[in-house]
Amino acid sequence: xxxxxxxxxxxxxxxxxxxxxxxxxxxxxxxxxxxxxxxxxxxxxxxxxxxxxxxxxxxxxxxxxxxxxxxxxxxxxxxxxxxxxxxxxxxxxxxxxxxxxxxxxxxxxxxxxxxxxxxxxxxxxxxxxxxxxxxxxxxxxxxxxxxxxxxxxxxxxxxxxxxxxxxxxxxxxxxxxxxxxxxxxxxxxxxxxxxxxxxxxxxxxxxxxxxxxxxxxxxxxxxxxxxxxxxxxxxxxxxxxxxxxxxxxxxxxxxxxxxxxxxxxxxxxxxxxxxxxxxxxxxxxxxxxxxxxxxxxxxxxxx
Amino acid sequence: xxxxxxxxxxxxxxxxxxxxxxxxxxxxxxxxxxxxxxxxxxxxxxxxxxxxxxxxxxxxxxxxxxxxxxxxxxxxxxxxxxxxxxxxxxxxxxxxxxxxxxxxxxxxxxxxxxxxxxxxxxxxxxxxxxxxxxxxxxxxxxxxxxxxxxxxxxxxxxxxxxxxxxxxxxxxxxxxxxxxxxxxxxxxxxxxxxxxxxxxxxxxxxxxxxxxxxxxxxxxxxxxxxxxxxxxxxxxxxxxxxxxxxxxxxxxxxxxxxxxxxxxxxxxxxxxxxxxxxxxxxxxxxxxxxxxxxxxxxxxxxxxxxxxxxxxxxxxxxxxxxxxxxxxxxxxxxxxxxxxxxxxxxx
Numbered sequence: 165x166x167x168x169x170x171x172x173x174x175x176x177x178x179x180x181x182x183x184x185x186x187x188x189x190x191x192x193x194x195x196x197x198x199x200x201x202x203x204x205x206x207x208x209x210x211x212x213x214x215x216x217x218x219x220x221x222x223x224x225x226x227x228x229x230x231x232x233x234x235x236x237x238x239x240x241x242x243x244x245x246x247x248x249x250x251x252x253x254x255x256x257x258x259x260x261x262x263x264x265x266x267x268x269x270x271x272x273x274x275x276x277x278x279x280x281x282x283x284x285x286x287x288x289x290x291x292x293x294x295x296x297x298x299x300x301x302x303x304x305x306x307x308x309x310x311x312x313x314x315x316x317x318x319x320x321x322x323x324x325x326x327x328x329x330x331x332x333x334x335x336x337x338x339x340x341x342x343x344x345x346x347x348x349x350x351x352x353x354x355x356x357x358x359x360x361x362x363x364x365x366x367x368x369x370x371x372x373x374x375x376x377x378x379x380x381x382x383x384x385x386x387x388x389x390x391x392x393x394x395x396x397x398x399x400x401x402x403x404x405x406x407x408x409x410x411x412x413x414x415x416x417x418x419x420x421x422x423x424x425x426x427x428x429x430x431x432x433x434x435x436x437x438x439x440x441x442x443x444x445x446x447x448x449x450x451x452x453x454x455x456x457x458x459x460x461x462x463x464x465x466x467x
Numbered sequence: 468x469x470x471x472x473x474x475x476x477x478x479x480x481x482x483x484x485x486x487x488x489x490x491x492x493x494x495x496x497x498x499x500x501x502x503x504x505x506x507x508x509x510x511x512x513x514x515x516x517x518x519x520x521x522x523x524x525x526x527x528x529x530x531x532x533x534x535x536x537x538x539x540x541x542x543x544x545x546x547x548x549x550x551x552x553x554x555x556x557x558x559x560x561x562x563x564x565x566x567x568x569x570x571x572x573x574x575x576x577x578x579x580x581x582x583x584x585x586x587x588x589x590x591x592x593x594x595x596x597x598x599x600x601x602x603x604x605x606x607x608x609x610x611x612x613x614x615x616x617x618x619x620x621x622x623x624x625x626x627x628x629x630x631x632x633x634x635x636x637x638x639x640x641x642x643x644x645x646x647x648x649x650x651x652x653x654x655x656x657x658x659x660x661x662x663x664x665x666x667x668x669x670x671x672x673x674x675x676x677x678x679x680x681x682x683x684x685x686x687x688x689x690x691x692x693x694x695x696x697x698x699x700x701x702x703x704x705x706x707x708x709x710x711x712x713x714x715x716x717x718x719x720x721x722x723x724x725x726x727x728x729x730x731x732x733x734x735x736x737x738x739x740x741x742x743x744x745x746x747x748x749x750x751x752x753x754x755x756x757x758x759x760x761x762x763x764x765x766x767x768x769x770x771x772x773x774x775x776x777x778x779x780x781x782x783x784x785x786x787x788x789x790x791x792x793x794x795x796x797x798x799x800x801x802x803x804x805x806x807x808x809x810x811x812x813x814x
Binding site: 195196199200202203206212218219271272277278290295299302304307319336350353357363378381403442444449451456 | 528539545546552562605613617619626629633636643649651654688715749774788
């Protein structure tokens with residue numbers, strides 16, 4: 165699909181085309197650098213001596229290469245438990261979300277289901293109107309989920325926008341005749357769901373799984389209001405670290421290097437924990453990137 | 468002559484795709500409105516109606532209803548009951564009495580909010596942040612995707628796309644951490660480059676710029692996806708014809724790409740305008756300091772502070788409701804305008 169644009173008909177482009185190519189590539193390169201450099205800077209800084217970083221000596225390569233920051237991060241019980249909590253929430257939350265997407269989108273993609281339109285509307289309404297922060301919080305509290313992991317998953321369980329994309333994908337990209345054929349062969353609705361729909365919907369589900377993975381991995385607000393301080397995910401732990409500005413006297417007394425050493429450690433942990441929090445998702449998304457556009461268009465435009 | 472026909476075909480196609488894409492987000496609502504939208508499904512349903520009774524058809528589909536039971540239940544409990552609970556905005560909520568039994572106080576909380584000393588400031592900040600965000604972050608993805616789309620080196624284009632998407636996958640928490648590090652008065656990158664020692668986060672006149680610039684950095688690339696996907700569907704014969712006529716890249720963008728993107732762009736603009744008052748709570752709250760409050764004090768943060776931090780449930784709900792009502796009004800106005808402009812009703 166992407167290759168369709170690159171016009172290949174022309175042989176030996178004229179001067180104006182060559183210049184315009186150069187201009188386009190130059191603009192893209194500048195944009196590329198603007199986006200990439202801040203991330204690269206944090207990465208480099210995480211391997212550097214923070215004093216060198218703050219003195220403006222670190223721009224392209226680490227200065228005073230060190231792994232102490234990462235050692236400290238992985239030795240910090242708060243960060244490690246935050247990391248493990250985040251992994252747990254992400255895995256369970258993603259599985260839960262994908263299951264919910266399937267079991268909502270599949271029935272609603274069946275044109276012959278009586279009441280389908282009304283049920284769709286029932287879900288779509290919640291995209292535009294909601295109870296707001298406090299009434300939702302009170303209901304979560306009333307249902308006894310405060311401090312419970314499931315408070316992160318259940319209230320936002322049905323992602324309606326994604327559900328519509330998936331439903332449209334089922335309708336447009338999976339031939340109805342396949343399902344009808346399986347039904348004639350004696351499959352129940354459930355059987356054809358498991359045997360036909362699920363195997364054929366992998367591309368869109370890969371995208372949706374990554375979306376919810378990212379959402380759960382990066383979420384902290386829900387955790388902050390619903391978990392009540394227990395089982396904090398990594399971003400919340402990170403918040404505590406970022407708020408730490410300078411070490412206090414008593415803390416400094418406990419470290420052999422004293423004040424300076426402790427401050428240095430605090431700053432290094434800032435850089436390293438940010439990398440630890442960001443890296444997993446940055447590694448994950450390129451694997452499904454090619455599906456983004458396809459999935460969106462298939463789910464969006466009626467075929 | 469040939470070009471003329473091509474152009475006409477192109478226009479026709481564009482109109483069709485416009486309607487397809489207009490259906491895109493609002494398909495459900497369109498179903499409700501316009502039963503002919505889905506001609507195939509429609510006739511099938513009509514046919515069935517003669518052969519089987521409604522009860523029989525529902526019975527045939529019991530497995531599908533069973534699948535829907537859990538999502539429907541969750542939606543009732545966590546979406547519809549809170550909507551019902553909005554009435555505490557008009558009551559003095561007492562947890563032991565619940566949503567419906569607490570004392571009715573009418574518009575007391577709204578009055579208190581409208582007369583509170585910070586009301587004007589919060590309204591102004593919320594609207595200005597939203598408006599400036601929209602003005603900046605709406606056109607940039609369009610411009611970017613027009614440029615990226617014209618790059619002819621597929622592999623380079625791919626790299627650019629991958630990198631531009633990256634910040635979207637990073638937590639707001641990390642973004643705010645990065646902002647703090649880059650803007651730090653002692654050795655932050657920006658101060659190093661400028662040779663200054665300004666603590667930008669305590670400057671109230673810098674807050675909006677920080678908020679919007681970091682937002683563009685994070686999401687402009689991601690915003691390109693839908694436009695790039697649209698441009699990928701442009702009929703290549705249009706480009707070829709343009710080339711034969713000697714059109715430059717700039718002319719191709721102007722006469723082929725921009726008209727192609729316009730419907731999608733209008734749709735996005737309408738959507739964004741409808742949600743104007745939904746200023747993201749997270750980033751504002753994380754970047755707020757006592758010193759930049761003059762520009763960073765927004766309604767969403769106030770709702771959180773009142774409700775979760777201070778436990779003033781009713782007051783907080785009232786403020787939130789006020790925000791929602793403005794949004795709904797905007798949505799209705801925008802929808803009216805849209806239906807006039809394009810004969811498609813969006814909501």
